[in-house]
Amino acid sequence: MKKMILGMMLLFVALSTQAQDKKNKNAKYTFEVNGNCEQCQKRIQKAAFSVAGVKSATWNVETHEMAVIINEEKCSLLDVKKAIANVGHDTDEIKANDEVYEKLHSCCLYERK
Amino acid sequence: MKKTLLFLTLLVCSNAFSQEKLEEVKVQTNKKGIKKSLSGTANTTLVTSKELLKAACCNLAESFETNPSIDVNFSDALTGTKQIKMLGLTSPYIMITEENIPSVRGASQAYGLSFTPGTWVESIQITKGAGSVVNGYESISGQINTELIKPIKDIPFFLNAYGDSGSRFELNTHFNKKVSDYWATSLFVHGNTRVAKNDMNNDGFLDNPLGKQFNIVNRWQYANPETGWVSFLNLRFMKDEKQTGELNFDPDRDRLTTNFWGSEINSERLDFTSKIGYVFKDMPYQSIGFQNAFTSHNQQSYFGLNQYDIKQQSFYSNLIFNSIISNTMHKFATGLNFTYDKYAEFVNLADVGRIDNSIGAFFEYTYDNNDKFSYILGGRMDYHNRLGVFFTPRLHVKYNPWEKSVIRFSAGRGKRAANIFAENQNLFASSRVISVLDTEGKIYGLNPEIAWNYGVSFTQNFILFGKSADVGFDFYRTDFQNQAVVDVMNSPQEVLFYDLKGKSFANSLQLDFNLEIIKHLNLRTAYKYYDISTDYLSGSFQRPLQAKHRFFGNLEFETHIKEKGQQWKFDYTFNWLGKQQLPNTASNPEQDRLPEFSPSFAVMNAQITRTFSSTFEMYIGGENIGNYRQEKAVLGSDNPFGPTFDTSIVYAPIFGQMYYAGLRFKIK
Numbered sequence: 001m002k003k004m005i006l007g008m009m010l011l012f013v014a015l016s017t018q019a020q021d022k023k024n025k026n027a028k029y030t031f032e033v034n035g036n037c038e039q040c041q042k043r044i045q046k047a048a049f050s051v052a053g054v055k056s057a058t059w060n061v062e063t064h065e066m067a068v069i070i071n072e073e074k075c076s077l078l079d080v081k082k083a084i085a086n087v088g089h090d091t092d093e094i095k096a097n098d099e100v101y102e103k104l105h106s107c108c109l110y111e112r113k
Numbered sequence: 114m115k116k117t118l119l120f121l122t123l124l125v126c127s128n129a130f131s132q133e134k135l136e137e138v139k140v141q142t143n144k145k146g147i148k149k150s151l152s153g154t155a156n157t158t159l160v161t162s163k164e165l166l167k168a169a170c171c172n173l174a175e176s177f178e179t180n181p182s183i184d185v186n187f188s189d190a191l192t193g194t195k196q197i198k199m200l201g202l203t204s205p206y207i208m209i210t211e212e213n214i215p216s217v218r219g220a221s222q223a224y225g226l227s228f229t230p231g232t233w234v235e236s237i238q239i240t241k242g243a244g245s246v247v248n249g250y251e252s253i254s255g256q257i258n259t260e261l262i263k264p265i266k267d268i269p270f271f272l273n274a275y276g277d278s279g280s281r282f283e284l285n286t287h288f289n290k291k292v293s294d295y296w297a298t299s300l301f302v303h304g305n306t307r308v309a310k311n312d313m314n315n316d317g318f319l320d321n322p323l324g325k326q327f328n329i330v331n332r333w334q335y336a337n338p339e340t341g342w343v344s345f346l347n348l349r350f351m352k353d354e355k356q357t358g359e360l361n362f363d364p365d366r367d368r369l370t371t372n373f374w375g376s377e378i379n380s381e382r383l384d385f386t387s388k389i390g391y392v393f394k395d396m397p398y399q400s401i402g403f404q405n406a407f408t409s410h411n412q413q414s415y416f417g418l419n420q421y422d423i424k425q426q427s428f429y430s431n432l433i434f435n436s437i438i439s440n441t442m443h444k445f446a447t448g449l450n451f452t453y454d455k456y457a458e459f460v461n462l463a464d465v466g467r468i469d470n471s472i473g474a475f476f477e478y479t480y481d482n483n484d485k486f487s488y489i490l491g492g493r494m495d496y497h498n499r500l501g502v503f504f505t506p507r508l509h510v511k512y513n514p515w516e517k518s519v520i521r522f523s524a525g526r527g528k529r530a531a532n533i534f535a536e537n538q539n540l541f542a543s544s545r546v547i548s549v550l551d552t553e554g555k556i557y558g559l560n561p562e563i564a565w566n567y568g569v570s571f572t573q574n575f576i577l578f579g580k581s582a583d584v585g586f587d588f589y590r591t592d593f594q595n596q597a598v599v600d601v602m603n604s605p606q607e608v609l610f611y612d613l614k615g616k617s618f619a620n621s622l623q624l625d626f627n628l629e630i631i632k633h634l635n636l637r638t639a640y641k642y643y644d645i646s647t648d649y650l651s652g653s654f655q656r657p658l659q660a661k662h663r664f665f666g667n668l669e670f671e672t673h674i675k676e677k678g679q680q681w682k683f684d685y686t687f688n689w690l691g692k693q694q695l696p697n698t699a700s701n702p703e704q705d706r707l708p709e710f711s712p713s714f715a716v717m718n719a720q721i722t723r724t725f726s727s728t729f730e731m732y733i734g735g736e737n738i739g740n741y742r743q744e745k746a747v748l749g750s751d752n753p754f755g756p757t758f759d760t761s762i763v764y765a766p767i768f769g770q771m772y773y774a775g776l777r778f779k780i781k
Contacts, residue, residue, distance in 0.1 A: 026395040042484050049440050049483075056398055056441045069396070 023072035026055070031081070033059055033066045034090040036110045043108070047087040051079050066091075146669075147180060147637075149572060149583075151519045154479070154487045154511040155245075156570050156587065158182055160237040167669065167684045168720060169734060169773050171275065171283055171305065173234065173259060174226035178718060179686055181625065181639035181665045182239050183257075186658070187743075187766050192355065192378065192539065193307075193321040194227050200241065200254040200589045200621040201643040201659055205529070205536050206564075208244050208252030211259050212345070213404070213431075214386055215249060219454055220410045220425035221382070222536045228351050228382065230303040230328060232273050232285040235260045242568040242589055243507045243525020246475045246491035247433060247446055250505040253527035253564045254591055254619070264289060264297035264334040270780035277773035279321060280309035295337045303328040310360055313769045314742060316750045318760070320768040322357035322378075341392040349384040358417075359753065369415060374753030376542060378414040398444070399436040405429070416541040417753065423535055424457040444479040450495075460534055460547070465557060469530065471497035485513040499530055499555040517574040524567045530556045531597035533610050540608050543759040544749070545601075550611040556597075560612050563594040572625075580629040586622070593617040593647075601657055601696035602649045605705075605748075606756055615648030619656075637667040655694040658764055660713075662691035678727035682720075684734075689715045693764045698748065705748045705757040711764040714741045728781060733774040740770045 033044055041059050044066065048057035053074025059066045068080060078093070085094040088101045090112060101112070146164030150157070160180060168178045174195040177183040186196040199207050204226070209217035217225030237259050244256035267289035275283040283305040291297045306325040313320055330349040335342070355378045356364060362375030386406040393399040406429040414421050433448035454469040473495030481487035488510040496502050507525035514520060533549070534557075540547070554560040570587030596617045600609040622642040629635050641663040645656040655661065666687040674680045692710040699706065720734030743765040749757035 028395060045483050049442055052439075054440055055396075055437060069398075 025071045025073060026069055027072050027077075028067070028069050029077050030065055030067045031077075032064055032092045033084055034064060034110050034113065035059070035061075035108065037061065037107050039105060040089065040108045040110070043087050044084055044089050047083045047089075048080050051075050051083045054080060149585075151513065151517065151572070151574070152487075152511075154481070154489050154521075155240050155509045155523065156242060156521050156568070157238050157240045160239065162235055165231055165234055165237075166722065166732075166777075167682075168686070168718060169275070169277070169736065169775075170231035171281075172227045172231055173229040173237075176231050176234065176237065179637075179667050179684070180239070181623065181637070181641070181667075182241060184641075184663065187763055192224060193324065193357070194224050196223075197226065198659075199239075199257075200566075200591060201619045201645045201656065202254040202591065203536075205531065206253040206527075206591075208248060208256040209259075210248055210256065212261060212386075212388070213248060213258060214406045214429060215251075216259075218251070219427065219532055220412060220423045220456065220458075220535050221380075222532060223538050224353070224378075224380065228326075228328065228353065228380075229259065230283075230285055230301070230305075232271070232287070233261050233301050233303070233330070235262045241570070241587065242523040243509070243527070243566050245489070246477055246493040246505060246507050247448070248431075249450060249452075250473070250493060250495055250503070251527060251529040253529070253562075253566055254589070261330075261332070262287070262299065262301075264299040264332050265291075265336060267297070267299050268779055268781050272778040273775060275773060275775035277771055279307065279311055279768060279771050281305065281307040281321075283775075295335055297334050299330075299332045299334075301328075301330045301332075311768065312360055314746055314767065316745075316747055317359055317361075318374075318747050318750055319357045319360065320746070322355040324353070324355040326351070326353040328352075341394055343388075343390040343392070345386070345388040347384065347386045349382075351380070351382040351384075353378075353380045353382075355379075369418060369420070371418070371754045374417050374758070376414070376416040378412065380410070380412045382411070383409045396436075398441050401435070402431075402433045404431045404433075414538075416538075417758075419541040420459070420461050421534065421538055421541055422457075422459045426455045428453040438478075442481055442483065444481070445477060446479075447474075447476045449474050450493075456532075458534065465534070467499075467556075469497065469499055471495055471500070487511045497530075500528055500561045503528055519572050521570045522568070524565070526563070526565050528561055528563045531559065531562050533557055533559065533597055533599070537599055537608070539761045540599075540601075543608075543761050544754070544756050545606060545608045545759065545761075547608050548610070550609055554612065557610070559597045559610065560595050562596050564591050564596070565594070566591045577628060580631070582628040583625070584627075585625045588622045589620070591619040596647070598647060598649065600649050600651075601761075602654050603651050603697065605696065605698045605701050605759065609650065611650075613648070614650075615653070617647040618645070620644040633671045633673065635669050637665075637669075639665040641665070651697070657694050657696045658762070660690040660693045662713075664689040674724075678724055680722075680724040682722040682724070684720045684722075686718045687715065688717075689713070690765075695764065696762055698759075698762075701748070701757045707745065707748070707762065714765055715739060716741055716766060728779045729777070731774070731776045734772070736771045736773070737766045737769060741766060742769045743767055 035044055041061055044059045045057045048054050053071040056069040081091040081094045084091050085096045088096045088104045090096050146161055148159040165176050170176045177185050177197055184198040197204050205222055240256040244252035269289050271287035273285040286302050288300045304327050307323050311320045328351045333346040335344040358375030359373040362373040364377055367373045367375055388404045390402040408427045411424040430451040433446055435446045437444050450473045452471045457466045473493050475493035477491035479489045491507045493505045505526050510522045512520050549558045552558045568589035572585035574583040596613040598611055598613050603609055624640045626638045643661055645659055646653055668685045670683045672681045691713045695707050695711055717738045718736045720732055722732040724730040746767045748759040749755055
């Protein structure tokens with residue numbers, strides 16, 4: 001009997017840890033990405049899509065808000081922000097390299113915060 | 114106190130809301146009536162309701178008058194119905210859908226477009242070339258999808274009254290109610306009638322039919338954004354009666370006798386359609402939809418001594434699943450269709466009825482790199498009891514080579530069973546002897562029609578003297594592998610139907626130039642060239658009643674909208690048609706002979722709209738202001754039961770000038 005209870009408890013613990021491990025396949029996030037124009041929009045979205053696991057990525061030219069749906073089993077939000085910063089656009093967490101930023105097209109040189 | 118505060122907040126809220134609405138309206142009036150996108154993959158033009166207000170637009174058939182992509186033929190004396198053509202091919206080769214459910218097909222092919230009143234229409238999408246595989250395999254030259262006004266977006270009340278110098282009157286009333294947060298319903302009631310007999314060319318025959326139509330639809334829309342469920346239910350009933358022929362024809366006395374020549378066409382139609390859709394939670398790119406439509410269409414008619422009755426009962430079902438492959442750059446749609454059609458059809462009491470059914474599966478993949486390049490690749494596999502098992506591929510490609518420009522390419526296959534009698538019933542109103550020469554095929558003895566369509570198009574937007582302009586061209590070719598040939602080139606006393614022996618193709622070229630001349634003054638022009646050739650038994654000819662060269666011009670001017678919404682709108686459309694091949698009448702006696710080609714001519718339409726406020730406007734207009742008329746509208750009109758009688762050869766307006774006036778009133 002004791003063994004059974006122990007076994008059940010173990011199983012319960014195992015299950016619950018697994019549940020914690022089970023990551024959201026359709027996690028929705030919005031965050032700010034700095035940019036100016038439609039050309040920026042294409043660049044930002046393309047960078048986001050280059051990360052495996054990004055299912056949907058839309059950047060709003062006016063509000064500068066980036067909406068993504070990602071599969072957290074394959075990537076994290078940080079991966080996406082890194083990829084966007086890598087092409088020259090500052091995100092709320094990760095900033096772009098000055099060198100990359102300066103190489104952007106003249107109309108895309110947004111004001112940095 | 115609290116309550117007053119609440120009331121005040123509410124008042125402010127509603128105020129703010131109405132302001133927002135007003136702004137919305139303002140933005141809308143600056144919108145273009147015809148929109149051609151640079152980003153869409155297919156060559157699709159969106160016609161908004163604004164465009165539909167530019168002409169009389171009593172029904173769907175007439176709503177293309179200001180649009181160069183579609184040619185509207187002149188209504189024949191018999192039915193008064195305008196037929197449309199796309200890429201030079203008549204409406205049976207166009208997939209015509211209403212809210213993505215095939216609507217004008219089978220028995221309703223000849224008059225179907227006149228069974229949708231213009232005021233019901235919210236927008237029309239016109240796709241040139243091979244369509245999408247999602248809706249079926251029948252489209253060959255293009256697709257026209259009509260969206261009706263959505264109950265959730267509708268206004269509480271709308272009234273439209275119309276009258277014209279051809280003694281045609283129309284009344285449209287729309288009612289709308291938001292039943293709950295999720296349910297809304299609309300009731301559209303349409304009636305039209307032509308009360309007086311017109312014979313402007315004094316040939317003893319009516320120029321357009323007497324008629325009345327009653328048309329009613331009740332729509333229910335459900336949308337729940339929290340759960341992702343949406344639904345539409347439509348119930349519709351239509352009754353249409355037409356009478357035409359000689360002025361002295363009295364149907365009660367002269368029906369099916371040789372006293373006087375006359376014709377009656379009575380149609381009754383009942384539609385029930387339902388749609389259920391679900392958008393997955395947390396996955397806005399994934400959805401599932403299920404559409405079902407039941408239609409009963411019954412036409413009882415006679416044309417002189419020819420009797421033609423057709424009753425079609427159809428069931429259409431479509432299950433579609435939309436989702437993505439890894440991300441939204443790769444989308445797909447897949448699903449199943451089922452179609453059942455039961456035709457009870459009698460040609461001069463001979464039973465030619467049949468039952469058709471088909472089942473098919475489709476898969477359509479869309480790649481869009483969100484930048485310059487996108488394509489749609491689709492395929493479907495169908496089984497049809499008369500067409501067999503067959504595969505239908507379709508491809509659309511779009512590329513933006515440089516700024517403000519777009520190149521498109523499309524290719525695809527279409528296959529269909531031609532309803533030769535329903536589609537060509539205007540030929541019953543002649544003394545022509547109808548013969549089907551083939552007996553081997555499964556559709557009236559004929560084989561299914563098969564065609565390939567290929568096309569390229571290019572559009573460039575630019576700024577000319579500080580105003581926006583665009584220039585474009587498109588070229589499409591349709592190659593028939595098999596066609597149900599309608600032969601009126603052999604003899605004026607015969608119409609022959611047979612499977613294509615030899616070649617049949619349709620080439621169409623369109624050049625567009627559009628310019629905003631000054632603010633609020635827009636010019637739209639198009640030149641169109643058609644080379645539509647078929648090998649008939651008697652030789653190779655251009656398709657009869659089709660102009661090789663056409664020119665189209667449209668000029669619109671609007672004054673600035675004043676504070677309360679007052680505005681003037683002016684619209685002018687010019688159509689020039691080159692000579693058209695006419696059916697062979699060489700062996701007729703001289704007075705019933707037509708030349709080989711028709712003369713070229715021009716037709717002009719104009720309309721003035723005065724908006725008094727955002728809720729009330731009036732309009733007057735004229736069609737065929739130049740008063741061009743076809744000289745001989747009815748061949749053999751002296752002896753309608755003689756061998757040369759023919760009402761089917763109509764290449765120009767018969768009625769001449771027509772003036773109309775109407776009003777629109779809304780409660781918002």
